[in-house]
Amino acid sequence: MDKKIRMKAKDVDFYYGPVQVLKRIDLDIFENNVTAIIGPSGCGKSTFIRLLNRMHELVSNARLEGSITLDGKDIMAPEVDPVEIRRKVGMVFQKPNPFPKSIYENIAYGLEVNGVRDRDFIEQKVVESLKKSALWEEVKTRLHESALRLSGGQQQRLCIARCLAIEPEVVLFDEPCASLDPISTHKVEALILELKKDYTIVIVTHNMQQAARVSDHTGFFYMGELVEFDKTEVIFTRPRDKRTEDYITGRFG
Amino acid sequence: MNRKNKEKLIEMFFLFNGILVILILVGIFLLLLKNALPAFKEVSLQHFLTKPIWNPDAYEQPTYGLLPMLVSSLMVTVGSLVVAVPLGIGTAAYLSDVASPRVREIAKPLVEILAGIPSVVVGFLGIVLLGPVISRLTGTYNGLNALNGSILLAVMALPTIISLSEDALGSVPRAYEEASLALGANKWETVIKVKVPAAASGILAACMLGMGRAIGETMTVLMATGNAAEFPRSFLGPVKTMTSTIAIELGEVAYYTTHFHMLFAVGLILFLITFVVNLCADIIFHKHTRVQA
Amino acid sequence: MRLKIKRIKEVMGFNTLRLCMLVVVMILAVIFYDIFSKGAGIISWEFLTKPPVDGMTKGGIFPAILGTFFVTAITAILAVPLGMGCAIYLNEYARDNGLTRFIRLSIRNLSGVPSIVYGLFGVTLFVDMCHFGTSILSAGATLGLMTLPLTITASEEALKTVPRSYREGALALGATKWQSIRTNVLPFAIPGILTGTILGLSRAAGETAPILFTGAAFFLPDIPNSIFSQFMALPYHLYIMSTQHHNISLVRPIAYGTALVLIALVFLMNLVAVIIRYRLRKRGMAHG
Numbered sequence: 001m002d003k004k005i006r007m008k009a010k011d012v013d014f015y016y017g018p019v020q021v022l023k024r025i026d027l028d029i030f031e032n033n034v035t036a037i038i039g040p041s042g043c044g045k046s047t048f049i050r051l052l053n054r055m056h057e058l059v060s061n062a063r064l065e066g067s068i069t070l071d072g073k074d075i076m077a078p079e080v081d082p083v084e085i086r087r088k089v090g091m092v093f094q095k096p097n098p099f100p101k102s103i104y105e106n107i108a109y110g111l112e113v114n115g116v117r118d119r120d121f122i123e124q125k126v127v128e129s130l131k132k133s134a135l136w137e138e139v140k141t142r143l144h145e146s147a148l149r150l151s152g153g154q155q156q157r158l159c160i161a162r163c164l165a166i167e168p169e170v171v172l173f174d175e176p177c178a179s180l181d182p183i184s185t186h187k188v189e190a191l192i193l194e195l196k197k198d199y200t201i202v203i204v205t206h207n208m209q210q211a212a213r214v215s216d217h218t219g220f221f222y223m224g225e226l227v228e229f230d231k232t233e234v235i236f237t238r239p240r241d242k243r244t245e246d247y248i249t250g251r252f253g
Numbered sequence: 254m255n256r257k258n259k260e261k262l263i264e265m266f267f268l269f270n271g272i273l274v275i276l277i278l279v280g281i282f283l284l285l286l287k288n289a290l291p292a293f294k295e296v297s298l299q300h301f302l303t304k305p306i307w308n309p310d311a312y313e314q315p316t317y318g319l320l321p322m323l324v325s326s327l328m329v330t331v332g333s334l335v336v337a338v339p340l341g342i343g344t345a346a347y348l349s350d351v352a353s354p355r356v357r358e359i360a361k362p363l364v365e366i367l368a369g370i371p372s373v374v375v376g377f378l379g380i381v382l383l384g385p386v387i388s389r390l391t392g393t394y395n396g397l398n399a400l401n402g403s404i405l406l407a408v409m410a411l412p413t414i415i416s417l418s419e420d421a422l423g424s425v426p427r428a429y430e431e432a433s434l435a436l437g438a439n440k441w442e443t444v445i446k447v448k449v450p451a452a453a454s455g456i457l458a459a460c461m462l463g464m465g466r467a468i469g470e471t472m473t474v475l476m477a478t479g480n481a482a483e484f485p486r487s488f489l490g491p492v493k494t495m496t497s498t499i500a501i502e503l504g505e506v507a508y509y510t511t512h513f514h515m516l517f518a519v520g521l522i523l524f525l526i527t528f529v530v531n532l533c534a535d536i537i538f539h540k541h542t543r544v545q546a
Numbered sequence: 547m548r549l550k551i552k553r554i555k556e557v558m559g560f561n562t563l564r565l566c567m568l569v570v571v572m573i574l575a576v577i578f579y580d581i582f583s584k585g586a587g588i589i590s591w592e593f594l595t596k597p598p599v600d601g602m603t604k605g606g607i608f609p610a611i612l613g614t615f616f617v618t619a620i621t622a623i624l625a626v627p628l629g630m631g632c633a634i635y636l637n638e639y640a641r642d643n644g645l646t647r648f649i650r651l652s653i654r655n656l657s658g659v660p661s662i663v664y665g666l667f668g669v670t671l672f673v674d675m676c677h678f679g680t681s682i683l684s685a686g687a688t689l690g691l692m693t694l695p696l697t698i699t700a701s702e703e704a705l706k707t708v709p710r711s712y713r714e715g716a717l718a719l720g721a722t723k724w725q726s727i728r729t730n731v732l733p734f735a736i737p738g739i740l741t742g743t744i745l746g747l748s749r750a751a752g753e754t755a756p757i758l759f760t761g762a763a764f765f766l767p768d769i770p771n772s773i774f775s776q777f778m779a780l781p782y783h784l785y786i787m788s789t790q791h792h793n794i795s796l797v798r799p800i801a802y803g804t805a806l807v808l809i810a811l812v813f814l815m816n817l818v819a820v821i822i823r824y825r826l827r828k829r830g831m832a833h834g
Contacts, residue, residue, distance in 0.1 A: 055718065060641040081257050087720035097711035099730060110719035113729065159715070166720055256722060263724045264639050270631035271640065271649045274698070277691055278652040281659060284670040343566030351560050352567070360567060362820075367574050369745075369812055371752025372661075373781040374581070374805050377788045381798070382580055408573055415570070441556035462658065469660025471755035472781075476789055496662045496755070503669070503759050520666040524659060531658035535651065 036215030090168030096155035153184025292514035332403025341414030368412030379477030421455025585806030613777035620686020629697025700742020
């Protein structure tokens with residue numbers, strides 16, 4: 001392959017209690033690429049993306065086998081602090097989840113919990129991330145209003161800005177447009193294409209057109225297995241597996 | 254200190270905070286036991302459990318029989334349940350199935366207010382309000398007797414029974430109700446034949462918790478039941494419950510005497526009774542929620 | 547004909563239930579009417595601010611009001627942090643295992659322990675073993691332990707209302723678990739915790755049995771000057787005035803006045819709690 005591999009899942013088996021949710025996942029995530037993960041509901045795609053920044057640990061009976069590496073280092077190793085991983089691997093959630101604080105405070109929050117005390121630096125970062133997430137023009141006059149007054153699409157871009165402010169290297173999107181209208185969806189997609197110049201991006205989506213529009217690589221998950229993983233154009237034009245073909249042609253889903 | 258250890262330390266702090274609750278419960282039991290056991294150096298357990306007289310001040314031979322006060326406690330508790338259970342369940346059914354949302358909005362806080370009235374105020378009204386009424390109706394001297402105590406305890410137990418029974422009725426799946434109505438039952442038949450039976454274990458648990466509350470209630474019975482140290486004979490006679498015995502005598506007794514330790518033995522029995530009652534309520538209640546799920 | 551009987555049964559049944567509710571409301575009405583109508587007459591500025599005089603047959607109840615205030619403060623200092631800490635453990639850290647279930651079982655059982663038993667426990671632990679003597683501290687600590695199950699439950703309910711996404715969002719930004727709780731969970735749970743806690747404290751303020759032997763005094767000429775002093779308390783004063791005083795019928799108005807002040811105090815606390823809850827709900831709507 002042509003690009004550098006940033007993250008790598010190798011032989012990943014994942015269980016909730018006795019139930020195996022992911023089976024033998026092998027997947028590479030390339031630098032400055034958008035990697036899309038598609039599949040029907042309940043196929044394990046959201047579960048998988050939450051492994052990449054160890055958010056799965058919030059569930060008490062989760063168990064993981066195999067390895068996931070970031071730049072060759074195992075992120076699951078016992079001596080690795082999950083907080084460190086989450087700083088490097090940011091996440092945007094399915095439902096926009098701004099905190100009930102002002103727009104400004106929402107972005108400053110991530111910097112503050114990471115120990116930044118310099119007000120000027122925070123201010124500069126807030127502006128910069130709002131610009132990066134293409135929200136600046138819409139909110140520059142009301143930075144100190146509650147973030148909850150923003151529309152759904154604006155809230156999601158604020159969450160993206162919040163994530164970018166702490167300068168992650170990889171950004172995970174867990175169905176970022178699932179609760180947005182088409183216009184907002186278009187804005188977020190355009191943003192993702194813009195962001196991949198600077199970041200490595202993984203996006204989970206149940207919307208195949210979206211995967212086709214924004215991603216360079218696509219993995220198709222089905223019943224906890226990674227059925228097929230390849231360049232996006234290959235997946236959508238010449239899938240090798242019958243199940244992939246059935247899914248992308250809309251025969252089930 | 255690195256961040257991971259600091260986080261671990263914070264978690265340990267809260268864990269200890271959680272375990273503290275267990276320590277308090279066990280601590281209550283152990284300290285009661287510690288202060289109760291010395292009593293049985295001088296008085297046998299058999300004496301304590303079988304003698305029908307409690308007379309610690311007797312000059313010749315003090316007796317420490319639990320029975321009179323145990324029977325007194327049970328009498329007022331049963332008496333209170335006779336009043337509070339039907340009234341409580343009826344009110345709960347009204348709130349859950351008859352009342353309009355508006356009435357419910359007003360009535361539910363009223364039940365909470367009733368729960369908030371201090372027991373000493375209820376006891377006071379037992380003396381000044383209920384006592385004279387009972388006295389006039391039954392011709393007894395001042396109306397401070399088991400009947401008075403029972404009625405007051407019913408008032409104290411009502412809020413628990415009402416709100417928990419209402420929760421139980423409210424958690425009956427709507428599908429049961431709809432199925433019954435669809436079969437041609439009217440609303441009343443649905444409430445009585447479908448909802449109440451379906452919520453029975455929750456209601457039972459509510460009544461048991463109300464009972465636990467009644468057995469352990471102190472001030473109301475202390476003030477309103479007359480506190481005669483004789484074996485209780487009727488609801489119109491004065492009684493002295495376990496709680497009032499402790500409340501009256503612990504203030505007067507010298508520390509570390511047999512009498513002092515005996516009062517802790519009574520406390521221990523009281524603790525064990527309420528513990529078992531609450532545990533049963535808990536088990537019944539959890540069976541109930543599991544069936545619901 | 548059958549339908550008609552069914553209908554009559556239904557009407558009678560519902561009216562029975564209505565009657566039950568009516569009886570409960572009547573009980574409440576009688577309690578309030580009696581206390582207010584007979585207690586209001588004695589309430590005056592002097593009654594609220596002066597100590598009892600002439601063998602407690604005249605004067606006010608100021609020391610009892612003050613004593614109840616002090617004891618409730620100690621109760622709060624003990625029960626609020628411990629209750630919040632335990633709730634934080636249960637809601638944020640605890641896993642679904644045997645220990646957690648045992649902690650929850652203990653809380654439910656503690657809330658069923660009779661108040662007089664807490665009194666016995668307080669006598670043994672605080673008065674005797676800790677050498678606090680019969681004092682504000684002993685009584686407050688005893689009431690604090692008794693209130694603990696209520697504050698734990700209230701705090702946990704409040705923590706549960708904070709959406710999961712606040713925690714996840716903070717963690718995904720590299721906050722540690724404690725950071726996410728401290729900065730992004732607790733601030734939103736505090737009003738709810740406050741509401742429940744004040745309700746719990748209002749119960750404690752009205753309790754008598756636990757303070758009977760741990761510090762409440764029949765009569766004290768001076769107001770307490772330290773937490774190791776004995777104290778007068780409203781509920782205990784009412785008990786004394788209605789059963790232990792040498793001339794009960796003479797001091798009946800004072801007893802009614804004390805009952806009224808006690809009830810007013812308890813409901814003032816409840817009102818504050820309800821107002822906090824109401825404002826919280828309104829704020830929640832503005833956000834939603």
